Amino acid sequence: MLFKTRNFDAAPVALSAEALTVNLPDTPGVPQVLKGIDVTIRQGETVCLVGESGSGKSVTSLAVMGLLPEALKVAGGKILLQGQNLLPLSQAQMRELRAARVAMIFQEPMTALNPVLRVGDQIMEVMELHTRLSAAERRRRAIDIMEQVHLPDVPRIFRSYPHQLSGGQRQRIMIAMALVLEPVLLIADEPTTALDVTTQKQILLLIDELQQKHGTAVLFITHDMGVVAEIADTVCVMKHGEIVEHGPVEQILRHPKADYTRKLLASVPSLAPRDPRAETQDIVLRVSKLNKIYGGGGIFRKLPQAHAAKDVSFSLTRGRTLGIVGESGSGKSTVARCIMRLIDPTSGRIELDGTDIATLSRGGLKPHRKRLQVVFQDPMRSLNPRWTIAQSLIEGPLNYGTPRREAMAEAARLMGVVGLPEDSLRRYPHQFSGGQRQRIAIARAVMMRPDVLVADEAVSALDVSVQAQVLELLDQLQRDLGIAIVFITHDLRVAAQICDEVIVMQRGEVVEHGPAGEVLAHPAHPYTRALIEAAPGRDWDFQNFRSMSESQDAHPA
């Protein structure tokens, strides 16, 4: 069975939003944030709200919780929880209802828990606020729910602080906190987006399990079509504050009616690797036996060591893309930073066009810096907010002695190449969207005419449709300029679409290395297999609105 096909027509309605309208009363001239949306969630049902950033999905959830930011106001409609309209309720009445009847879990388990309180106390606080249970009973129920979310060594974790737990464990704590009072409705706002795929899979299974056990209605907000395919009963596709299409999951994925839904599905990168490009012989970057060990210093005592990269070796030829794939803590970013010499490797060689740069001094490194450029994950923070785009773009070339006029001319040309108007040069980063900023960041890197471009999770913070465009841009630049790219990602779909070769890293070690098609289609290492199996919606070919097996029948290999 590919999708959930449960029927909820007979189940009582847990929540329904009717013609819900939210606007920004103090900012005239901007469109409404929610334009009269209707959503119905029945008991035991999972409704997925999907859409790109700015579509209003989080606003919908916060409106239900009564936690809208001050600037936003509900302008019309109804929010009915088991038939009771929540909008006329007072603050105190809403407080009583939160966590008791409607609970919410958030995207970032790293920041959603209070860092200075023990997690056991944070779970018990929910009961302190809403029940008259005795301390012993609160404790018993907290431990019980912690066992239900399958936390290991519950007595220890009960006394732990959030920073002592992994991301997956923290999200389990959040779920435990949300479900301890058995609410009617659970709102999950991108609860697995910040987690590794294998952890994501476990959390999705957990939500599913607890939902069935307690009959909770779940409103699941996500931008990830893979996750939708895994867990949704019903899907609502949102765009600019409207629901453009809704229906059972299979209907939406197989027969999307709205153009926007089709476009959204078509931008989901396929797990099937693209055709490899021609091999070249000209090696620009060769890394051999690279090691990075953190810690071990300390004046009074020896600090514990962490071997972040162990004997990593690979080579990259001109015009090709090498993907470094792995989960958090696998050492992929450490390798990238060593190559860039943003950190110093403990041992090993990094040869850039034949010169070993691993041990060069700051001064000795300078002539080589321009040949290695980087694009970071977060375009919101990688451009100086007080500098115009022109200033950011020409800074590098000016440092290497290019005349200002020449640098400006090149910056203007590159704006065209990355698909932005030329007057963008006079503007500031905050005037651009995330995707546009990432294009600017790429233009900034290309200004230096590098041989190697390191892209560290460069598309991970972007919506899928924007992601597809940025990947397309990288591909085009590579074809035009012959740049070699080291592409670091945790996302196998993205890796499949851009990489010629892939290395898979786990705990600092390369566990598999080979052509992208080979590694993704026939993974040899159990860890690679586990990664691929955990990729949500891997049985569905989103772009062609059919299952993978149907696709294979259509195009027999």
Add this chain to the structure above:
Amino acid sequence: MIGYILRRILAVIPVMLLVAVFVFALLRLTPGDPAAIIAGDMATPAQLERIREAMGLNQPLHVQFVTWVGQLLRGDLGTSLISNTPVTSMIGARIGPTLSIAVLTILMSVALAVPMGVIAAWKHRSGADYTVMAFSVLGFSVPVFVIGYVFILIFSLKLGWFPVQGFTPISRGIGPFLYNAFLPALTLTTIYVALIARMTRANMLEVLGEDYIRTARAKGAPERTVLFRHALKNAAVPILTVIGTGFALLIGGVVVTETVFNIPGIGRLTVDAILARDYPVIQAMILLTSFLYVLVNLVIDLSYTFFDPRIRY
């Protein structure tokens, strides 16, 4: 943790040694011969030489230094050139008023400033916020002697609630002590309230934007719980730093306030010693103040662990 405390205490030794070298050098480098000051204007060269010999000033510098440090280690801070009394007993007589007023000031400041800062951050950009901020700017900008005299004018002369000046030690009872110490402490409090309230507000504003505050609200926590249980503890570390530094400054002596209210404290002792070039007293005061700073910093650093479990030594 205990290892860390021991290491920090051991680290005090090189710091204090550096301060000692600095103080020693400072007095040897400044113009003016201590012997000449003691001897007075009418002394003959022979008298001067005798005094130098008695004070050990004609020995090589390193010998003088070792002798002086040896005295320090025995708890001997020397004898005042002016009053001829041991410096330790001079400081002992003056530290009580300074310390008791410092403690009272910090207690009053924290009790007022922390709630003010929390409310200002909670009601960000409201009348309450602007009032607190205006008070902060005012408390910080008006010179302390102006505040002191205005308070005397209002509370002592017009209302007659408090004496104009003077000091009664705590040992004579808490009531008489407060009767004298309240106005000077209140004067100092205006500055420290301004400082701590600002710091509290800034840090609370930052913390209130964090995800876990949203989580707390999503749990149905009332605002009081959100502010004081979830937010304040997270905002505590920088606030503590300001409070600690403020306390160290207060102990170092508050000359103006002590002068305005005629309190026999450390601040006036230091100023008098500087004006009279009473070197042993100046030396002792610099040493004592630096030692207090190091000590207060250690206490602040250790108190961080109480508020933030992520900080481990």
